[in-house]
Amino acid sequence: MEDATLIALITENARTVFRQPALTYAPDLVFQNILGFDSVQAVQFILAMEASLGVTIDEEEVDRMYTMGDLLDVLRAKLPAGAG
Amino acid sequence: MPQTNGLADLQRFVLNGADDPGAAPRKAPGTVPGSFGRGAADAPAIGAPQRPFLTFGALRNLTGETVQTLRAAGVGRGDRVGIVLPNGPEMAAAFLAVSTAATAAPLNPAYGTEEFDFYLSDLGARVLIVQVGQAPQARAAAAARGIPVVELTPGSGAAGEFTLALPSDVASARVAEDAPARPDDIALVLHTSGTTARPKIVPLSHANLAASADNIGRSLALGADDVCLNVMPLFHIHGLIAAVLSSLAAGGSVVCCPSLNAFRFFTWLDEVRPTWYTAVPTMHQTLLELAPRHRETIARGRLRFIRSSSASLPAPVMTRLEETFGVPVIEAYGMTEAAHQMASNPLPPAPRYPGSVGIAAGPEIAIMDDTGAVLPAGAVGEVVIRGVNVMRGYESNPEANAKSFANGWFRTGDEGVIDADGYLRLTGRLKEIINRAGEKVSPLEVDQLLMQHPAVLQVATFAIPSRLFGEEVAAVVVLREGASADVEELRQFVAGRVAAFKVPREIVFLSEIPKGATGKLQRIGLAQRLGLGDVPEAKGG
Numbered sequence: 001m002e003d004a005t006l007i008a009l010i011t012e013n014a015r016t017v018f019r020q021p022a023l024t025y026a027p028d029l030v031f032q033n034i035l036g037f038d039s040v041q042a043v044q045f046i047l048a049m050e051a052s053l054g055v056t057i058d059e060e061e062v063d064r065m066y067t068m069g070d071l072l073d074v075l076r077a078k079l080p081a082g083a084g
Numbered sequence: 085m086p087q088t089n090g091l092a093d094l095q096r097f098v099l100n101g102a103d104d105p106g107a108a109p110r111k112a113p114g115t116v117p118g119s120f121g122r123g124a125a126d127a128p129a130i131g132a133p134q135r136p137f138l139t140f141g142a143l144r145n146l147t148g149e150t151v152q153t154l155r156a157a158g159v160g161r162g163d164r165v166g167i168v169l170p171n172g173p174e175m176a177a178a179f180l181a182v183s184t185a186a187t188a189a190p191l192n193p194a195y196g197t198e199e200f201d202f203y204l205s206d207l208g209a210r211v212l213i214v215q216v217g218q219a220p221q222a223r224a225a226a227a228a229r230g231i232p233v234v235e236l237t238p239g240s241g242a243a244g245e246f247t248l249a250l251p252s253d254v255a256s257a258r259v260a261e262d263a264p265a266r267p268d269d270i271a272l273v274l275h276t277s278g279t280t281a282r283p284k285i286v287p288l289s290h291a292n293l294a295a296s297a298d299n300i301g302r303s304l305a306l307g308a309d310d311v312c313l314n315v316m317p318l319f320h321i322h323g324l325i326a327a328v329l330s331s332l333a334a335g336g337s338v339v340c341c342p343s344l345n346a347f348r349f350f351t352w353l354d355e356v357r358p359t360w361y362t363a364v365p366t367m368h369q370t371l372l373e374l375a376p377r378h379r380e381t382i383a384r385g386r387l388r389f390i391r392s393s394s395a396s397l398p399a400p401v402m403t404r405l406e407e408t409f410g411v412p413v414i415e416a417y418g419m420t421e422a423a424h425q426m427a428s429n430p431l432p433p434a435p436r437y438p439g440s441v442g443i444a445a446g447p448e449i450a451i452m453d454d455t456g457a458v459l460p461a462g463a464v465g466e467v468v469i470r471g472v473n474v475m476r477g478y479e480s481n482p483e484a485n486a487k488s489f490a491n492g493w494f495r496t497g498d499e500g501v502i503d504a505d506g507y508l509r510l511t512g513r514l515k516e517i518i519n520r521a522g523e524k525v526s527p528l529e530v531d532q533l534l535m536q537h538p539a540v541l542q543v544a545t546f547a548i549p550s551r552l553f554g555e556e557v558a559a560v561v562v563l564r565e566g567a568s569a570d571v572e573e574l575r576q577f578v579a580g581r582v583a584a585f586k587v588p589r590e591i592v593f594l595s596e597i598p599k600g601a602t603g604k605l606q607r608i609g610l611a612q613r614l615g616l617g618d619v620p621e622a623k624g625g
Contacts, residue, residue, distance in 0.1 A: 019589060022572060035579050035587065040521070040552060043346045043370050054379070059347035 001053075001079040006072055012067075013048040017041055027069030053079065092151075113267035113472060114294030117147060117184040119333040130331055131339035132173040132243035140332070141295050142242060143177060150181035153248045157234060159186050159210050159313050161269055166209040166231070168193050168200070168222040173340040174236060174565060175318040176328045178213060178339030183271040184292075186210070190274070193219060194583040199226035206285065213248070243340070249468075267291035273479070276322060276420045277517060281528035285479035286420045288321075295472035296423035301615040303428040304360065304389065304414065306334035310454040313358035315344040315367060322522065325424040326362050326416075346370045350378040353385050362391035366396065366553050367520035368405055368413075375408045387411045389431060393418050394522035395554040396510065399438035417508065419440035421472045421494060426446035427508050443506045447471025449504055456490040458621060464511055467500045468493035516607040518547040519555050522587045527607055528556075530578065530586055534559060537577050539567035544597045546607040546618035548590060558590040558616055560597055590616055 018036040020032075031037055035038045036053055048073070055078050065071045123129055125141030159165060165182045167190045171177040174617055175190070182188040189207050191200065200222045204212065212226040216235045226233050232254045239245030265271065271290045275283035302307070312331045316323030318340070332337040339356045341348070344367050352358075363371075368390070375382065393416040395498070405413045414436065416428035427449060429442035435440065450458045451465040459465045470493050477485040488495050497515035502508050518525040527545035534543040542562040547555040563569060571591045579587045598613060600606030611617045 020572075035575060035584065036589075037470050038584065039344050039346065042364055044552070046347075048371055059351060062347045080113060 001075075002081055003007065003076070006053075006075050006079070009049065009052045010068060010075075011070060013045060013052060017045040017048055025068055027067060027072065029068045030066060032066075033070070049075070055079065093445055095419055103122070109550055112245075113289075113291030114179060114298070115146075115265050115267055115269075115290035116271050116293055116329065117265060118290075119146070119294045119329055120180055122145070123332060123335045124308070125392055127335065130173045130176050130242075130244040130328075131311075131337055131356070131357055133339065133341060133348075135173070135243040137337060138173065138177065138242040138244040140335075143180065143244070143332075145183040146177060146245065147184050150178075150183040150248065153250065154182070154185045154211075155232075157211055157232065157250050157254045161263065161265065162187060163210040164189050164207045164210040164273060166191055166204055166207060166222075166226070168212065168214050168219045169236065169318075169341070170215060171318055171343045173269070174215070174238045174246045176314070176338065176340045177244035177246065177323055178236065178363060179272075179318060179328065180332075182213070183293075185604065186327060187270045187287075188272050190272075190324070191222070192317070192319045192583060194585075195223070196210065196580075196582060197220070197221040197225050198581055199353065199583065201228065203275060203283075204229060206275070206283075211254070214362075216249075217380060225509070242263060250303075253340045265290050267294070272324070274319075274420050277524040277526035279527065280484070281532050282528055283526065283529075284481055284484055286475055287479050288420075288423050288475055288610070289396065292423040292473050292475060293325060293329060294333070294373040296325050296446060297333040299473060300425050300428075301334040302331035302418075303416070303425070303430070304330070304391065305431060306330060308335035310334065310336035310359045310388070310512045311336040311356060311362040312336065313352055314338050314340045314361055315349065315358050315361060317343070321392075321424045322362065322364070322418060323421045326393065326418070344370070346374055346547035350374065350381045353378075353379050353387075359388040360391060361387075361518070362393060364394045364522035364554075365392055365396070365401055368392060368397070369401055369552060372404055372408060382401055382409055383591050384391050385409075390413050391416060393425070395519050397438075402438045412436060415441055416445065417510070419495075419496060421488075422447060422469055423476050425473070426467075426469050426496075437507060440507045440509045442508065444508075446473050449502065450493065451509050452490065452493060452495070458493075458595070461504045464513060465499045467496045467508065467510070469496060470494060483512060513608065518545075518557055520557060520585050521553045525557055525586050529582075530557060530559060530588065533578050533581055533586075533590075534574060537569060539563050540574070541565075541596050542565075544605055544607060544610065545588065546610040548611040550589075550616050556589040556617075558592070558611065559588040560592050560594050560610070562594060562596060 007025045015023045018034050061074045123140035128137035129140045129143045130138040163186045165186050187486035204484040211232045211234050213234045214397050216237045232251050238244045267543045268289050270287045272288045274286050276286050277283050314327035328338050389412045391414045397415045402413045414429050417426050418424040427442045429436035447469040450468050452468045453465045500510045530545040531543050534540050541564040545559045548558040550556040
């Protein structure tokens with residue numbers, strides 16, 4: 001899947017789950033610095049990403065997701081460009 | 085380790101119990117060190133994922149060392165020790181050791197500098213314990229008030245081991261008095277948010293805590309073979325008493341996780357093999373979302389039951405939890421002023437009912453009317469309690485105490501009804517407090533913060549029902565004429581001053597604050613009148 005598509009989905013789900021309508025994607029944006037982020041919302045966000053893309057993200061992958069860029073890296077590995 | 089007479093006294097006191105075959109059974113009222121003094125010396129007490137257990141013997145030694153260190157810092161019995169530590173085994177051990185030496189005052193590490201400044205000042209903290217390299221905002225608040233900072237370094241061995249390092253300027257301030265804690269000494273102080281903007285201090289004695297731990301142990305039939313997986317924050321009464329102290333008082337163990345990491349929970353379930361865990365409904369709901377992908381882990385687990393407290397557990401969530409995990413879900417009712425537990429559903433074969441918080445499980449519980457008269461079964465009124473686990477009164481707050489006690493009973497602020505079998509059902513809340521996933525938020529505190537914004541003329545903060553959090557914070561704002569501000573600006577304004585859970589999820593701009601039928605502001609029911617929230621108005625609890 002193309003980066004632009006993944007970034008659009010990350011942005012849309014983050015805006016919805018964290019209730020930040022003006023949130024924009026930035027590779028170095030740390031999830032924990034988003035207003036509204038907590039352990040419960042983190043699960044909701046990951047579940048929303050999984051539902052959007054039809055993939056499963058496991059706990060080792062979640063542990064590596066410190067920034068939005070980290071999430072994009074995980075998704076790229078699951079959905080290589082041209083594969084979706 | 086050199087031992088003073090005082091420390092030797094402490095050690096004898098702490099060890100009075102299982103390690104002393106000649107000791108008589110502990111008589112009420114008890115103490116915190118008495119509660120963890122009964123476990124066998126070589127039995128596991130405090131654990132953490134992928135770390136060896138701290139034994140009861142090692143915990144008691146660590147406590148003795150901590151008492152000595154704090155005495156060397158000039159901290160005596162009754163002195164307040166602020167604790168700002170990450171969740172985990174060191175926090176559990178520090179709570180037990182510090183409350184044995186003095187009065188423990190755990191604070192939420194997520195607070196901002198202004199909040200730390202208020203709490204440290206309000207408590208009159210003698211010293212502040214923080215983990216080495218962490219808690220810059222708490223350190224800044226302590227420094228501004230001249231409160232010495234004691235640094236805690238976690239050990240590399242058993243879970244919960246730590247060493248304390250004193251700052252050089254307090255090293256010569258030793259106090260001679262280091263007698264063991266007594267049942268009437270205050271072991272723990274916590275703040276509780278209520279109907280006033282200023283949080284109230286709840287002083288809980290050793291007797292309160294020991295009684296509550298024993299009450300919980302009896303309700304859940306806890307024993308030496310039980311292992312609790314703690315996912316609750318250890319700056320709240322729920323985790324400190326229901327998970328930590330009740331486990332140890334029963335001779336069992338508690339495994340302390342860094343925090344609720346729902347993705348890690350099922351790995352911990354496999355590794356730790358707990359017999360129970362206790363959590364708020366929001367956590368249970370989050371775990372249910374991930375449970376379908378962990379069916380095998382759940383099936384090979386050895387959970388005996390799941391406990392839920394600190395907010396009302398929706399009946400469908402209870403049903404799904406029982407179906408998913410295949411064990412009884414025990415809903416209990418607690419509050420800080422009662423050192424946590426007041427009522428609990430019983431274990432099978434006694435019946436448990438969705439929507440009921442169970443039967444009296446420690447203190448006496450009654451229903452009272454406005455005049456202070458106790459009502460018969462079936463009548464709706466305010467839930468009141470009395471018993472060994474109930475605090476004697478808020479600290480330095482005669483006004484709150486006058487309102488909160490009637491004829492020897494403590495008024496909980498919750499409305500409920502007790503049926504003929506003694507089961508309590510909560511029907512509403514008389515206090516305007518907001519309960520977000522067990523975190524209590526004072527609407528007045530948020531009002532006052534928003535009023536500091538130059539564009540805000542009037543504000544009313546209130547609870548909105550939430551499927552996931554039970555309740556969330558919302559506010560109606562009236563802007564000054566000609567002034568402008570948007571929702572995000574106001575949310576960021578609040579977020580810059582207080583912990584994130586107090587930031588309103590929704591802010592609605594209106595031309596005036598809606599008033600109730602009497603012409604007064606009525607926060608309860610405001611969400612319904614404004615059509616806010618993602619579920620119908622929740623009941624209290």
